[in-house]
Amino acid sequence: MEINEELIQAITRAVMKEIDKNGQSGGGSLTGKTRMMPKTSYKGYPQAVKGSDPKEVVIGVGPAFQKEIKATITGIPLDDVLQNIRAGIEEEGMVSRVVKVLKTSDVCFMGLEAAKISGSGIGIGLQSKGTAVIHQKDLYPLSNLELFPQAPLITLDMYRKIGQNAARYVKGEKVTPIESVNDPMVRAKFQVKAALMHIKETEQVDPEIPMIEWGKA
Amino acid sequence: MKLIAGVDIGNSTTEVCIGDMQADGSIRFVSGASRMTTGTKGTPANVGGICAALEEAMDKVQRPVSDIHLVCLNEAAPVIGDTAMETITETIITESSMIGHNPSTPAGAGQAVGELIFLEHLGEGIKGQPYIVAAAAVHTYEEIAGQLNAHHGRLDIRGLILQADEAVLVENRLVFEIPIVDEVRHIRNIPEGKQAAIEVALPGQTVRMLSNPYGIATLLKLTPQETRSVTPIAKNLIGKRSAVVIKTPHGNIRENILPAGEIYLHGDREAMVNIDAGADKIMAALEGAGLIRDISGQADTNVGNMLSRIKIGMAEVSEEALDAVRITDILAVDTMAPVQISGSLAGETCMEKAVGIAAMVKTKQLPMERIARRLQRELMVNVKVAGVEAVMASLGALTTPGTQLPVAVLDMGGGSTDAALIECDGTVRTTHQAGAGELVTLLIQTELGLKSRISAEQIKKYPMAKVESLFHMRLENGQMQFFQESIDPRYFGHVVLLTPGELLKIEEDIPMEKIYNVRRDAKRKVFVRNALRALREVAPDHELKAISNVVLVGGSAEDFEVPEMLMEELSEYRIVCGRGNIRSSEGPRNAVATGLVLSYLGGK
Numbered sequence: 047m048e049i050n051e052e053l054i055q056a057i058t059r060a061v062m063k064e065i066d067k068n069g070q071s072g073g074g075s076l077t078g079k080t081r082m083m084p085k086t087s088y089k090g091y092p093q094a095v096k097g098s099d100p101k102e103v104v105i106g107v108g109p110a111f112q113k114e115i116k117a118t119i120t121g122i123p124l125d126d127v128l129q130n131i132r133a134g135i136e137e138e139g140m141v142s143r144v145v146k147v148l149k150t151s152d153v154c155f156m157g158l159e160a161a162k163i164s165g166s167g168i169g170i171g172l173q174s175k176g177t178a179v180i181h182q183k184d185l186y187p188l189s190n191l192e193l194f195p196q197a198p199l200i201t202l203d204m205y206r207k208i209g210q211n212a213a214r215y216v217k218g219e220k221v222t223p224i225e226s227v228n229d230p231m232v233r234a235k236f237q238v239k240a241a242l243m244h245i246k247e248t249e250q251v252d253p254e255i256p257m258i259e260w261g262k263a
Numbered sequence: 264m265k266l267i268a269g270v271d272i273g274n275s276t277t278e279v280c281i282g283d284m285q286a287d288g289s290i291r292f293v294s295g296a297s298r299m300t301t302g303t304k305g306t307p308a309n310v311g312g313i314c315a316a317l318e319e320a321m322d323k324v325q326r327p328v329s330d331i332h333l334v335c336l337n338e339a340a341p342v343i344g345d346t347a348m349e350t351i352t353e354t355i356i357t358e359s360s361m362i363g364h365n366p367s368t369p370a371g372a373g374q375a376v377g378e379l380i381f382l383e384h385l386g387e388g389i390k391g392q393p394y395i396v397a398a399a400a401v402h403t404y405e406e407i408a409g410q411l412n413a414h415h416g417r418l419d420i421r422g423l424i425l426q427a428d429e430a431v432l433v434e435n436r437l438v439f440e441i442p443i444v445d446e447v448r449h450i451r452n453i454p455e456g457k458q459a460a461i462e463v464a465l466p467g468q469t470v471r472m473l474s475n476p477y478g479i480a481t482l483l484k485l486t487p488q489e490t491r492s493v494t495p496i497a498k499n500l501i502g503k504r505s506a507v508v509i510k511t512p513h514g515n516i517r518e519n520i521l522p523a524g525e526i527y528l529h530g531d532r533e534a535m536v537n538i539d540a541g542a543d544k545i546m547a548a549l550e551g552a553g554l555i556r557d558i559s560g561q562a563d564t565n566v567g568n569m570l571s572r573i574k575i576g577m578a579e580v581s582e583e584a585l586d587a588v589r590i591t592d593i594l595a596v597d598t599m600a601p602v603q604i605s606g607s608l609a610g611e612t613c614m615e616k617a618v619g620i621a622a623m624v625k626t627k628q629l630p631m632e633r634i635a636r637r638l639q640r641e642l643m644v645n646v647k648v649a650g651v652e653a654v655m656a657s658l659g660a661l662t663t664p665g666t667q668l669p670v671a672v673l674d675m676g677g678g679s680t681d682a683a684l685i686e687c688d689g690t691v692r693t694t695h696q697a698g699a700g701e702l703v704t705l706l707i708q709t710e711l712g713l714k715s716r717i718s719a720e721q722i723k724k725y726p727m728a729k730v731e732s733l734f735h736m737r738l739e740n741g742q743m744q745f746f747q748e749s750i751d752p753r754y755f756g757h758v759v760l761l762t763p764g765e766l767l768k769i770e771e772d773i774p775m776e777k778i779y780n781v782r783r784d785a786k787r788k789v790f791v792r793n794a795l796r797a798l799r800e801v802a803p804d805h806e807l808k809a810i811s812n813v814v815l816v817g818g819s820a821e822d823f824e825v826p827e828m829l830m831e832e833l834s835e836y837r838i839v840c841g842r843g844n845i846r847s848s849e850g851p852r853n854a855v856a857t858g859l860v861l862s863y864l865g866g867k
Contacts, residue, residue: 133404137368137431182733184749191752210428218731219367220756220772
C-alpha cells in the first residue's frame with residue numbers, strides 16, 4: 047500500500063469526525079488552552095538551606111511532586127516511593143531530608159542541587175514520574191553516581207535500595223549496583239505518558255524560588 | 264649480515280629474539296617479540312603463535328620474515344604442569360541450631376536468651392516467659408514495631424530475628440531496646456518453642472559470648488557434656504557481627520573429615536602419606552622418597568580422583584596412552600576455602616581446610632622436529648632445533664650485566680619452576696619442579712572465593728588501592744593518592760587494581776587487607792618454597808650456600824613482589840639474587856630466545 051499525504055489527510059479527517067461524533071475532545075476545542083494544570087505558587091514557603099549533618103542525604107523531588115502529580119508513571123503512590131527511599135536511608139543509619147527543587151525539572155540537575163545542600167554531599171533527584179538519580183556535589187551535572195532512567199520498571203523495593211545505596215555512598219562503603227530489569231519496549235509503551243508527565247512537571251518550574259523545604263511525606 | 268631468530272615456546276608465552284650476525288662474527292640484537300602460545304606447549308599447534316611473534320619482531324625492523332637466515336627452536340623440556348584443589352573438611356548443620364553471619368546493619372547490641380516465637384503467635388505468649396521473636400519479610404517494619412510495642416508491657420521480649428534487611432528501621436520505632444539480627448534468609452526453618460541465645464556485637468567488634476563455648480553454656484545453661492558438643496558452633500561464630508544459637512535436642516553442627524585419601528609416591532623408596540597430614544608432611548615424604556618415577560592416589564578418594572583427573576587431562580593434550588603419563592613431581596600447599604555450610608539459615612559460609620596440588624607430568628620427548636618441519640614449510644626459511652631449554656636460559660641470563668660463572672638460573676613460569684646451574688667448566692645441572700604462577704592464581708581464587716579465574720590472575724599481577732572518595736584513594740601501602748578530576752563513580756568505595764592505563768574493580772566484597780595477605784601468602788607458599796627446593800636440587804652437594812649468584816628469569820620473575828620475597832629469603836644464604844635483565848634491556852623475559860641466538864655463535 048502506498049502511503050501519501052492524501053491518505054494521511056483522509057485518515058485524519060475520518061478520525062476527527064469520529065471524535066466529534068463521540069464528543070471525546072474534552073468538551074469543546076483546545077484553542078486558548080496553554081497549560082495542563084494551573085500553576086501552584088510556593089511564595090512564603092521556607093527556602094531550603096545547606097545542611098551541616100555529615101550523615102544527611104537530601105532527596106530533591108520535582109516541582110509537581112505530591113501536588114499536581116500524586117503517583118509515578120506506573121501508578122505507585124509518590125507517598126510510598128518517598129517513604130521507601132527514606133526507609134532505605136534510615137536502615138543504613140543515615141538521616142534523610144526532603145526538599146522540592148523548583149528551578150528545574152531535569153532529574154540530573156535536581157539530584158545535583160539536592161547534593162549541593164546535603165550535609166554529606168550526597169543527594170537523590172526524584173522526578174514525579176519516578177525517574178531517580180543519586181548524585182554527588184562535586185560531579186558534573188550530567189555525570190552521576192547512579193542513574194535509574196527507566197521509571198516504569200522501578201518497584202518500591204528498588205526505591206528502598208536506592209535509598210540504601212545513597213546512604214552507603216555517604217559511609218564510603220562499597221556500593222553494589224542495584225539489580226534492575228531492562229525492557230526495550232518500555233520506551234515505546236510509555237513515551238507519550240512520560241512526555242505529558244514531564245510537561246506537567248515543567249509547567250511548575252519557578253526560577254524565582256529555586257528550592258524549598260518539603261517536610262510533607 | 265645474517266639474521267638469526269631464536270624462538271622459545273613456553274607454557275603460556277612464545278618469545279622470539281632476532282640477532283644480526285656481523286661480519287666480524289659478533290652478534291647485534293635487533294628486535295624481539297612476545298605472543299601467547301597457541302595450543303599446548305610442544306605441539307604443532309604452536310606454529311601459529313611462532314609465526315605471529317616472528318612477524319611482529321620483523322615488523323619492528325621493517326624487514327620481511329623471509330629475510331631470516333635461520334630460526335632456532337629450543338628443545339623444550341618435556342614437562343607439562345597442572346593444578347587442582349580439593350577441600351578435605353566439610354561443615355554440616357543438622358537441624359537448625361545456629362545462625363552466624365555478618366548482616367551489614369544489625370541493630371541494638373548485647374546478648375539475650377529466650378524461647379523462640381513467631382510474630383504471628385505473640386498473642387498466645389505467656390506472661391513472665393522470656394521470648395525471642397522471629398518475623399518474616401511479609402510483615403512491614405511498621406507492623407513489626409507496632410506489634411512488639413503493643414505486647415511489650417505484657418510479654419517479656421528479649422530479642423528479635425528478622426528476615427528482611429530492616430533491623431535499624433524496627434529498632435528506631437521500638438520503645439524498648441533489644442538486640443536485632445536481620446537478613447536471615449530461611450526464617451521459616453527456625454524451630455519455634457526452642458530456647459535460643461542471640462547476640463549482636465558492638466560496632467567494630469565481633470560476637471564474644473556466642474563464639475565462646477562457655478559463653479553459650481552460660482546463656483543456655485548447658486551441661487559439660489552439651490558444652491563439648493557446641494564447641495564447633497562457637498568456632499564457626501568467631502569473627503561474626505551477629506549470631507543466634509538455638510538449643511535443639513538433636514540439632515548439632517559437625518565438621519566432617521572427608522575421605523581425602525592417601526598419596527602413594529613411587530620413587531627410589533616407596534612412600535605413602537595421608538593428605539590430612541598437611542602440605543609439610545607431604546613435601547617431607549616426597550623428599551624422603553628420592554627420585555620419583557610416578558605418583559598416584561588412593562582410589563575413590565578426593566586426592567585419588569584429583570591425581571587421576573590430572574593424568575587424564577595430560578594424556579589428552581600430549582596424545583599419549585594414559586599409562587605412559589607419569590607424575591614426576593608435586594607441590595602441595597595448605598589452604599582454606601570458603602564453602603557454604605549445608606543446612607544454614609542465613610547462607611553462612613565456613614572456611615574449610617583444603618589442599619592445592621600442582622603436578623608435573625613427564626611425557627616422551629616433545630615432537631619438536633615436527634614443529635620445526637612445519638614451520639620451515641610455512642615460512643620458507645631454515646629451521647633447526649638447537650639446545651636444551653635450561654642451558655639456553657642460562658646463556659641468555661648471562662647477558663644480564665653483572666653476572667659471572669658459576670651462575671644459577673631460576674626460571675619461574677606459569678606451570679613449572681626450573682633451575683639450572685652452570686659451573687665455570689661449562690657443566691650444567693638442571694631440574695624441573697611442579698608449581699608456579701598458575702598454582703598461585705588457584706590459591707588466590709579459592710581462598711578469596713572468587714568466581715572467575717581471570718580476576719584471581721589480575722589480583723596476582725597488580726597492586727591494589729581502595730577508592731575512598733571521588734577524589735582520592737588509599738594505596739595498599741597506606742599512601743594516599745589525590746586526583747584533580749573525579750575518579751569514575753563506578754569505582755566509588757571499591758577495591759581497585761592499578762593496572763597500567765586503567766583501574767579494574769574487584770566485584771567481591773573483600774577487605775583490601777585480606778586480599779593483600781592472601782596474595783602475598785600464596786606467592787610465598789609457592790614461589791619461595793619451590794625456589795629453595797629447586798636450587799637445593801641443583802646446588803653442589805645440595806648445599807644452598809655453595810651457590811653464589813642466582814638470576815631470576817621467566818614470566819613470574821616480572822611479578823612486582825616475588826623477586827623481593829626471594830631476595831629476602833636467599834640473602835640468608837649469602838646468595839646474590841635478583842631479577843635478570845636480559846641483553847640489558849629485556850628484563851627477565853626472553854632469556855631462552857636470546858640464548859638460542861647466542862648458541863648459533865658457539866655452534867659455528
